[in-house]
Amino acid sequence: AKALGRGCYAFFDVDLDQRNHRLMQIKHGLRHALSRNEMSLVYQPEIHLETREIFGYEVLMRWHSEELGPISPSEFIPVAEESDIIADLTSWMMLQACRDLLPLLNDKMQIGVNISPRQFGGDRWLTLIRQCIDQEGLRPSQLCVEITEGALIRDMEQAVVQLSELRKLGIRVAIDDFGTGYSSLSYLKRLPIDFLKIDRTFVADIETDQDDQAIICAIINMAQSLGIGLIAEGVETQEQLKFLKSQGCDIAQGYFFARPMSVDQIKC
Ligand code: C2E
Ligand code: CA
Numbered sequence: 001a002k003a004l005g006r007g008c009y010a011f012f013d014v015d016l017d018q019r020n021h022r023l024m025q026i027k028h029g030l031r032h033a034l035s036r037n038e039m040s041l042v043y044q045p046e047i048h049l050e051t052r053e054i055f056g057y058e059v060l061m062r063w064h065s066e067e068l069g070p071i072s073p074s075e076f077i078p079v080a081e082e083s084d085i086i087a088d089l090t091s092w093m094m095l096q097a098c099r100d101l102l103p104l105l106n107d108k109m110q111i112g113v114n115i116s117p118r119q120f121g122g123d124r125w126l127t128l129i130r131q132c133i134d135q136e137g138l139r140p141s142q143l144c145v146e147i148t149e150g151a152l153i154r155d156m157e158q159a160v161v162q163l164s165e166l167r168k169l170g171i172r173v174a175i176d177d178f179g180t181g182y183s184s185l186s187y188l189k190r191l192p193i194d195f196l197k198i199d200r201t202f203v204a205d206i207e208t209d210q211d212d213q214a215i216i217c218a219i220i221n222m223a224q225s226l227g228i229g230l231i232a233e234g235v236e237t238q239e240q241l242k243f244l245k246s247q248g249c250d251i252a253q254g255y256f257f258a259r260p261m262s263v264d265q266i267k268c
Protein backbone atom coordinates (compact mmCIF):
# COMPACT_ATOMS: atom_id res chain seq x y z
CA ALA A 1 0.00 0.00 0.00
CA LYS A 2 2.91 2.22 0.82
CA ALA A 3 4.52 1.69 -2.56
CA LEU A 4 1.23 2.42 -4.26
CA GLY A 5 0.82 5.53 -2.18
CA ARG A 6 4.24 6.76 -3.17
CA GLY A 7 3.62 5.86 -6.80
CA CYS A 8 0.43 7.87 -6.85
CA TYR A 9 2.14 10.76 -5.21
CA ALA A 10 4.94 10.76 -7.76
CA PHE A 11 2.46 10.57 -10.62
CA PHE A 12 0.51 13.48 -9.21
CA ASP A 13 3.72 15.48 -8.88
CA VAL A 14 4.66 15.05 -12.52
CA ASP A 15 1.19 16.10 -13.53
CA LEU A 16 1.38 19.18 -11.39
CA ASP A 17 4.81 20.01 -12.76
CA GLN A 18 3.53 19.87 -16.29
CA ARG A 19 0.58 22.05 -15.42
CA ASN A 20 2.77 24.61 -13.72
CA HIS A 21 5.14 24.59 -16.64
CA ARG A 22 2.28 25.26 -19.06
CA LEU A 23 0.95 28.07 -16.85
CA MET A 24 4.39 29.65 -16.76
CA GLN A 25 4.70 29.44 -20.52
CA ILE A 26 1.31 31.09 -20.90
CA LYS A 27 2.14 33.80 -18.41
CA HIS A 28 5.41 34.50 -20.12
CA GLY A 29 3.89 34.40 -23.61
CA LEU A 30 1.10 36.76 -22.63
CA ARG A 31 3.57 39.54 -21.84
CA HIS A 32 4.55 39.81 -25.49
CA ALA A 33 1.31 38.76 -27.09
CA LEU A 34 -0.01 42.25 -27.79
CA SER A 35 3.25 43.74 -29.05
CA ARG A 36 3.72 40.73 -31.32
CA ASN A 37 0.22 41.08 -32.76
CA GLU A 38 -0.77 37.62 -31.60
CA MET A 39 -4.14 38.71 -30.23
CA SER A 40 -7.26 39.10 -32.30
CA LEU A 41 -10.96 39.57 -31.71
CA VAL A 42 -13.97 37.70 -32.99
CA TYR A 43 -17.57 38.76 -32.65
CA GLN A 44 -20.63 36.61 -32.16
CA PRO A 45 -24.07 38.05 -32.94
CA GLU A 46 -26.88 38.05 -30.40
CA ILE A 47 -30.19 37.59 -32.19
CA HIS A 48 -33.57 39.03 -31.29
CA LEU A 49 -35.87 36.01 -31.47
CA GLU A 50 -39.04 37.88 -32.39
CA THR A 51 -37.60 39.85 -35.31
CA ARG A 52 -34.45 37.83 -36.06
CA GLU A 53 -32.58 41.11 -36.10
CA ILE A 54 -29.10 41.47 -34.66
CA PHE A 55 -29.34 42.79 -31.15
CA GLY A 56 -25.62 43.07 -30.58
CA TYR A 57 -22.26 41.34 -30.72
CA GLU A 58 -20.28 39.68 -27.96
CA VAL A 59 -16.54 40.32 -28.17
CA LEU A 60 -14.38 37.21 -27.75
CA MET A 61 -10.61 37.27 -27.58
CA ARG A 62 -8.36 34.93 -29.53
CA TRP A 63 -4.69 34.25 -28.97
CA HIS A 64 -2.44 32.53 -31.46
CA SER A 65 0.92 32.29 -29.76
CA GLU A 66 3.93 31.81 -31.99
CA GLU A 67 5.48 29.38 -29.50
CA LEU A 68 2.41 27.64 -28.11
CA GLY A 69 -0.09 27.73 -30.97
CA PRO A 70 -3.73 28.69 -30.49
CA ILE A 71 -4.77 28.96 -26.84
CA SER A 72 -8.35 29.19 -25.66
CA PRO A 73 -9.45 32.21 -23.63
CA SER A 74 -10.74 29.81 -20.98
CA GLU A 75 -7.08 28.91 -20.47
CA PHE A 76 -5.28 32.24 -20.81
CA ILE A 77 -7.81 34.69 -19.33
CA PRO A 78 -7.54 33.21 -15.80
CA VAL A 79 -3.73 33.51 -16.04
CA ALA A 80 -3.99 37.10 -17.28
CA GLU A 81 -6.38 37.88 -14.44
CA GLU A 82 -3.72 37.01 -11.90
CA SER A 83 -1.60 39.95 -13.03
CA ASP A 84 -1.81 43.38 -14.63
CA ILE A 85 -1.80 41.77 -18.04
CA ILE A 86 -5.58 41.57 -17.99
CA ALA A 87 -5.79 45.36 -17.83
CA ASP A 88 -3.67 45.73 -20.98
CA LEU A 89 -5.67 43.07 -22.77
CA THR A 90 -8.96 44.67 -21.77
CA SER A 91 -7.86 48.14 -22.90
CA TRP A 92 -6.78 46.78 -26.24
CA MET A 93 -9.96 44.69 -26.57
CA MET A 94 -12.37 47.54 -25.84
CA LEU A 95 -10.69 50.07 -28.13
CA GLN A 96 -10.29 47.57 -30.96
CA ALA A 97 -13.91 46.39 -30.61
CA CYS A 98 -15.14 50.00 -30.80
CA ARG A 99 -13.08 50.63 -33.94
CA ASP A 100 -14.24 47.41 -35.59
CA LEU A 101 -17.90 47.44 -34.63
CA LEU A 102 -19.09 51.00 -34.19
CA PRO A 103 -19.07 51.72 -37.95
CA LEU A 104 -21.29 48.66 -38.42
CA LEU A 105 -23.77 49.15 -35.59
CA ASN A 106 -26.85 51.30 -35.25
CA ASP A 107 -27.53 53.16 -32.01
CA LYS A 108 -29.69 50.40 -30.61
CA MET A 109 -27.21 47.57 -31.04
CA GLN A 110 -24.87 46.72 -28.22
CA ILE A 111 -21.29 45.56 -27.84
CA GLY A 112 -20.97 42.91 -25.14
CA VAL A 113 -17.59 42.75 -23.40
CA ASN A 114 -16.40 40.24 -20.82
CA ILE A 115 -14.92 41.91 -17.77
CA SER A 116 -13.63 40.55 -14.49
CA PRO A 117 -14.82 42.71 -11.58
CA ARG A 118 -11.37 42.85 -10.02
CA GLN A 119 -10.14 44.97 -12.89
CA PHE A 120 -12.77 47.59 -12.86
CA GLY A 121 -12.74 50.50 -10.54
CA GLY A 122 -9.81 52.85 -10.37
CA ASP A 123 -8.50 55.49 -12.72
CA ARG A 124 -7.38 53.23 -15.50
CA TRP A 125 -10.81 51.68 -15.97
CA LEU A 126 -12.55 55.07 -15.95
CA THR A 127 -10.03 56.45 -18.43
CA LEU A 128 -10.65 53.51 -20.72
CA ILE A 129 -14.43 53.96 -20.62
CA ARG A 130 -14.04 57.68 -21.24
CA GLN A 131 -11.67 57.03 -24.12
CA CYS A 132 -14.20 54.69 -25.74
CA ILE A 133 -16.90 57.33 -25.38
CA ASP A 134 -14.97 60.52 -26.20
CA GLN A 135 -12.47 59.26 -28.75
CA GLU A 136 -14.14 56.28 -30.35
CA GLY A 137 -17.67 57.65 -30.32
CA LEU A 138 -19.23 54.89 -28.23
CA ARG A 139 -22.59 55.71 -26.71
CA PRO A 140 -22.73 54.39 -23.14
CA SER A 141 -25.96 52.52 -23.90
CA GLN A 142 -24.16 50.64 -26.69
CA LEU A 143 -21.86 48.98 -24.17
CA CYS A 144 -22.93 45.92 -22.19
CA VAL A 145 -20.49 44.72 -19.56
CA GLU A 146 -20.72 40.97 -18.95
CA ILE A 147 -19.58 39.71 -15.60
CA THR A 148 -19.73 36.03 -14.67
CA GLU A 149 -21.91 34.99 -11.81
CA GLY A 150 -18.97 33.26 -10.17
CA ALA A 151 -16.81 36.38 -10.23
CA LEU A 152 -19.71 38.44 -8.99
CA ILE A 153 -20.22 36.22 -5.97
CA ARG A 154 -16.52 36.16 -5.11
CA ASP A 155 -16.29 39.95 -5.18
CA MET A 156 -19.80 40.96 -4.23
CA GLU A 157 -19.08 44.21 -2.39
CA GLN A 158 -16.70 45.42 -5.07
CA ALA A 159 -19.13 44.41 -7.80
CA VAL A 160 -22.14 46.19 -6.29
CA VAL A 161 -20.24 49.48 -6.14
CA GLN A 162 -18.68 49.18 -9.57
CA LEU A 163 -21.74 47.96 -11.42
CA SER A 164 -23.83 50.75 -9.93
CA GLU A 165 -21.27 53.26 -11.21
CA LEU A 166 -21.46 51.77 -14.69
CA ARG A 167 -25.23 51.91 -14.61
CA LYS A 168 -25.13 55.60 -13.66
CA LEU A 169 -23.08 56.26 -16.79
CA GLY A 170 -25.78 54.55 -18.84
CA ILE A 171 -23.74 51.41 -19.49
CA ARG A 172 -25.62 48.11 -19.46
CA VAL A 173 -24.80 45.21 -17.21
CA ALA A 174 -25.27 41.49 -17.89
CA ILE A 175 -24.70 38.54 -15.56
CA ASP A 176 -22.82 35.90 -17.56
CA ASP A 177 -23.06 32.11 -17.11
CA PHE A 178 -26.19 32.64 -15.07
CA GLY A 179 -27.27 29.61 -13.06
CA THR A 180 -23.80 28.18 -12.48
CA GLY A 181 -22.83 30.21 -9.43
CA TYR A 182 -24.73 28.43 -6.62
CA SER A 183 -25.83 31.82 -5.45
CA SER A 184 -28.62 32.82 -3.14
CA LEU A 185 -29.92 35.13 -5.86
CA SER A 186 -30.27 37.89 -3.28
CA TYR A 187 -27.82 39.93 -5.32
CA LEU A 188 -30.49 40.30 -8.00
CA LYS A 189 -32.19 42.71 -5.63
CA ARG A 190 -29.05 44.64 -4.79
CA LEU A 191 -27.65 44.99 -8.27
CA PRO A 192 -28.87 47.04 -11.18
CA ILE A 193 -28.89 44.37 -13.88
CA ASP A 194 -30.10 44.66 -17.47
CA PHE A 195 -29.60 41.08 -18.70
CA LEU A 196 -29.10 37.55 -17.52
CA LYS A 197 -27.20 35.31 -19.89
CA ILE A 198 -28.45 31.74 -19.41
CA ASP A 199 -25.44 29.46 -19.31
CA ARG A 200 -25.14 27.13 -22.25
CA THR A 201 -24.94 24.04 -20.08
CA PHE A 202 -28.66 24.48 -19.40
CA VAL A 203 -29.44 25.00 -23.06
CA ALA A 204 -27.44 22.00 -24.30
CA ASP A 205 -29.85 19.23 -23.19
CA ILE A 206 -33.00 21.29 -23.22
CA GLU A 207 -34.84 18.89 -25.55
CA THR A 208 -34.32 15.79 -23.44
CA ASP A 209 -33.61 16.89 -19.90
CA GLN A 210 -36.69 17.89 -17.96
CA ASP A 211 -34.64 19.31 -15.11
CA ASP A 212 -32.89 21.68 -17.48
CA GLN A 213 -36.25 22.66 -18.94
CA ALA A 214 -37.56 23.41 -15.47
CA ILE A 215 -34.48 25.46 -14.60
CA ILE A 216 -34.69 27.49 -17.80
CA CYS A 217 -38.39 28.16 -17.28
CA ALA A 218 -37.73 29.26 -13.72
CA ILE A 219 -34.94 31.61 -14.84
CA ILE A 220 -37.13 33.08 -17.56
CA ASN A 221 -40.08 33.62 -15.21
CA MET A 222 -37.90 35.18 -12.56
CA ALA A 223 -36.18 37.52 -15.00
CA GLN A 224 -39.50 38.58 -16.47
CA SER A 225 -41.01 39.42 -13.12
CA LEU A 226 -37.90 41.37 -12.13
CA GLY A 227 -37.91 43.22 -15.46
CA ILE A 228 -34.54 41.83 -16.52
CA GLY A 229 -33.80 40.89 -20.15
CA LEU A 230 -32.65 37.40 -21.13
CA ILE A 231 -29.99 36.16 -23.49
CA ALA A 232 -29.66 32.39 -24.00
CA GLU A 233 -26.15 31.17 -24.78
CA GLY A 234 -25.00 28.23 -26.85
CA VAL A 235 -28.10 27.70 -28.99
CA GLU A 236 -27.10 25.08 -31.55
CA THR A 237 -30.36 23.59 -32.83
CA GLN A 238 -33.75 24.61 -34.15
CA GLU A 239 -35.42 22.64 -31.32
CA GLN A 240 -33.53 24.52 -28.63
CA LEU A 241 -34.49 27.76 -30.29
CA LYS A 242 -38.15 26.75 -30.50
CA PHE A 243 -38.27 25.83 -26.83
CA LEU A 244 -36.62 29.07 -25.70
CA LYS A 245 -38.90 31.16 -27.86
CA SER A 246 -42.03 29.38 -26.65
CA GLN A 247 -41.00 30.13 -23.07
CA GLY A 248 -40.57 33.82 -23.78
CA CYS A 249 -36.79 34.21 -24.03
CA ASP A 250 -35.96 37.46 -25.89
CA ILE A 251 -32.51 37.01 -27.32
CA ALA A 252 -30.22 34.12 -28.17
CA GLN A 253 -26.68 33.49 -29.28
CA GLY A 254 -25.01 30.35 -30.57
CA TYR A 255 -23.71 28.29 -33.45
CA PHE A 256 -27.27 27.86 -34.78
CA PHE A 257 -27.18 31.52 -35.81
CA ALA A 258 -23.49 32.17 -36.23
CA ARG A 259 -20.07 31.25 -34.92
CA PRO A 260 -17.87 34.03 -33.61
CA MET A 261 -16.58 35.92 -36.67
CA SER A 262 -13.79 38.30 -37.59
CA VAL A 263 -14.83 41.83 -38.47
CA ASP A 264 -14.14 41.11 -42.14
CA GLN A 265 -16.52 38.17 -42.06
CA ILE A 266 -19.23 40.40 -40.56
CA LYS A 267 -18.83 42.92 -43.35
CA CYS A 268 -19.58 40.44 -46.12
P1 C2E B 1 -18.33 33.23 -22.31
O1 C2E B 1 -18.32 34.68 -21.99
O2 C2E B 1 -19.36 32.39 -21.65
O3 C2E B 1 -18.42 33.14 -23.89
C1 C2E B 1 -19.20 32.21 -24.59
C2 C2E B 1 -18.37 31.06 -25.10
O4 C2E B 1 -19.23 30.10 -25.73
C3 C2E B 1 -17.35 31.46 -26.16
O5 C2E B 1 -16.22 30.64 -25.98
C4 C2E B 1 -18.08 31.12 -27.46
O6 C2E B 1 -17.20 30.91 -28.54
C5 C2E B 1 -18.79 29.85 -27.05
N1 C2E B 1 -19.98 29.58 -27.85
C6 C2E B 1 -20.78 30.45 -28.48
N2 C2E B 1 -21.82 29.83 -29.08
C7 C2E B 1 -21.69 28.51 -28.80
C8 C2E B 1 -22.45 27.34 -29.16
O7 C2E B 1 -23.49 27.39 -29.82
N3 C2E B 1 -21.99 26.15 -28.65
C9 C2E B 1 -20.85 26.04 -27.92
N4 C2E B 1 -20.47 24.84 -27.50
N5 C2E B 1 -20.11 27.13 -27.57
C10 C2E B 1 -20.52 28.35 -28.02
P2 C2E B 1 -14.73 31.23 -26.05
O8 C2E B 1 -14.66 32.24 -27.15
O9 C2E B 1 -13.79 30.07 -26.09
O10 C2E B 1 -14.54 32.01 -24.69
C11 C2E B 1 -14.48 31.31 -23.47
C12 C2E B 1 -14.56 32.25 -22.29
O11 C2E B 1 -13.39 33.07 -22.21
C13 C2E B 1 -15.73 33.24 -22.39
O12 C2E B 1 -16.90 32.59 -21.95
C14 C2E B 1 -15.26 34.34 -21.45
O13 C2E B 1 -15.54 34.00 -20.11
C15 C2E B 1 -13.75 34.32 -21.64
N6 C2E B 1 -13.36 35.41 -22.56
C16 C2E B 1 -13.35 35.46 -23.92
N7 C2E B 1 -12.92 36.66 -24.37
C17 C2E B 1 -12.67 37.42 -23.26
C18 C2E B 1 -12.20 38.78 -23.05
O14 C2E B 1 -11.97 39.55 -24.00
N8 C2E B 1 -12.04 39.18 -21.76
C19 C2E B 1 -12.34 38.36 -20.70
N9 C2E B 1 -12.17 38.84 -19.43
N10 C2E B 1 -12.80 37.10 -20.86
C20 C2E B 1 -12.95 36.63 -22.13
CA1 CA C 1 -19.72 36.32 -21.97
Ligand code: CA
Nearest residue numbers: 176177197233
Ligand atom coordinates in the same frame (compact mmCIF):
# COMPACT_ATOMS: atom_id res chain seq x y z
CA1 CA D 1 -21.31 32.76 -20.78
Ligand code: CA
Nearest residue numbers: 148176177199
Ligand atom coordinates in the same frame (compact mmCIF):
# COMPACT_ATOMS: atom_id res chain seq x y z
CA1 CA E 1 -18.59 30.59 -19.83
